Amino acid sequence: MRVVFFGTAGAVQDAADSNVCFAVRADGCSFLVDASGSPVHNLIKAGLDPLSLDALVLTHSHADHIYGVPSLIHNLWLMKRSKPLQIISNPPTSAKTMELLECFGLLKKEGLFPIEWIDGEKGVVEMAASLNLKLFPVQHSIPTSGIRVEERAVVFVYTSDTAPFDGLFAASRDCQVLIHEASGDISREKYLNQAGHSSARQAGEAAARSGVGRLFLCHFDYFAGPSPRDLLKEAQASFNGDVVIPELFQEYMIRDA
Ligand SMILES: [Zn+2]
Numbered sequence: 001m002r003v004v005f006f007g008t009a010g011a012v013q014d015a016a017d018s019n020v021c022f023a024v025r026a027d028g029c030s031f032l033v034d035a036s037g038s039p040v041h042n043l044i045k046a047g048l049d050p051l052s053l054d055a056l057v058l059t060h061s062h063a064d065h066i067y068g069v070p071s072l073i074h075n076l077w078l079m080k081r082s083k084p085l086q087i088i089s090n091p092p093t094s095a096k097t098m099e100l101l102e103c104f105g106l107l108k109k110e111g112l113f114p115i116e117w118i119d120g121e122k123g124v125v126e127m128a129a130s131l132n133l134k135l136f137p138v139q140h141s142i143p144t145s146g147i148r149v150e151e152r153a154v155v156f157v158y159t160s161d162t163a164p165f166d167g168l169f170a171a172s173r174d175c176q177v178l179i180h181e182a183s184g185d186i187s188r189e190k191y192l193n194q195a196g197h198s199s200a201r202q203a204g205e206a207a208a209r210s211g212v213g214r215l216f217l218c219h220f221d222y223f224a225g226p227s228p229r230d231l232l233k234e235a236q237a238s239f240n241g242d243v244v245i246p247e248l249f250q251e252y253m254i255r256d257a
Contacts, residue, residue, distance in 0.1 A: 001026035001131075001151045001254045003179075005218070005246040006042040010183055011064040014222040017248070019064040020181075023048055025251075026151045027128040031055035031086075033147065033158060035068035040075040046249055051081050054127065057120065057135075058089035059160035060144035061096035069097055070104050077109050084114040090121050090135060092143045121145055136171045138162035140196035146171060153256045157210075161219060163193040164202045172210040177254050180206055181219035182231045188224070200231035204238030214242040216252075 002025045007018030019036035023046060031054050032039060043050045053076075058066055076085070087097065094117050101107050107115075118125055120135035127133055130152050135145035140161045147158045148171055156177040159168065172178055183197035192199055198206070200217060207215035217235055220228045228245045235243045246252065 001149070001154050001156070002251045003156070003254060004046045004048075004251045005248055006039075006046070007037055007248065008218040008220055008228070008246055010181075010219040010221045011062070012221065012223040014220075017220070017222065020218045021065075021068070022179075022246075024149060026149075026154075027131040029054045029128040029131055031057055031088075031127065031133075032072075033057045034059055034065040034160075035072050036064055036066075037068055039068045039072040040079075046251075050076060051079060051083065053085065055086035055088055057133065057147060058087065058093050058097060059135075059147065059158075060090075060140060060142055061093045062142065062161070065160075066093070066097055066100065070100055070106055073101060073106050073112075073115075074104070077106070077112055080111075081113045084116055086116045086118055086125075088118045088120040088125055088133065088135070090137070090143050090145045091119055093145070094119070120147075136167065138168070139165040144196075148172070148175070154254055156254050159198075159206075161196060162198060163196050164198055164206060168206055169209055172212065175210060175212050176256065177214045177216065178207045178210055178212045179216040179218060182217040182235060183219050183221050184224060185226050185231060185234055200234035201238050204235035204243070207235070207239045207241060207243075212241060214244060215239055216244045216246050218246065 009017040155175040158179040180203035182200040
């Protein structure tokens with residue numbers, strides 16, 4: 001299973017970084033997790049064919065996670081895509097995304113490819129013969145889903161935006177990689193948690209409790225700081241495994257331990 005990040009920033013972008021968004025490739029299937037920046041530009045830059053994209057997984061309806069959806073659908077329509085696209089999310093996120101698409105009249109475009117809206121918290125979604133995906137609720141300021149992706153024994157979990165919560169440990173059982181948000185450092189922990197976010201220390205703690213070997217940090221706040229480099233050190237103090245600040249457009253292989 002391979003993951004490539006198109007952005008690792010929180011809500012505020014930086015010259016060298018866009019909002020958190022990444023693509024996953026496994027078992028002949030590809031999907032995008034959240035849609036920010038320029039999705040089609042990013043897919044092509046990463047060597048992925050937008051016309052063969054199987055699904056779009058949306059974690060929640062905050063602007064920084066879904067503002068790219070209209071551009072993605074508009075591009076795919078102009079590119080004469082015919083293959084159906086699954087949009088997998090929780091129901092409030094689907095409803096807000098539909099509103100966003102209706103705002104631009106995109107759902108009424110002549111010849112638009114079929115869009116299949118799937119409630120990913122309702123049950124396991126079979127993406128391919130050996131690839132399953134399941135959404136689970138996390139602790140944020142609006143209904144938000146984390147994602148568990150399994151390709152046989154290879155498993156990763158993405159928290160999306162969340163404060164620390166106990167349910168993560170059941171969701172991340174037998175998981176090798178945890179992709180966890182780190183919206184700030186320990187000095188802002190109280191504020192972060194109240195706003196439904198986590199510090200780098202808490203991301204490290206979650207990785208240690210989950211028993212994963214590798215932790216990817218994301219959702220950096222370049223406006224309030226500190227730098228991702230400092231957050232990496234903070235997470236390393238509470239987690240003995242490998243902590244990674246993802247390089248954009250570098251493909252990371254997720255393997256069985
Ligand atoms: Zn959010």
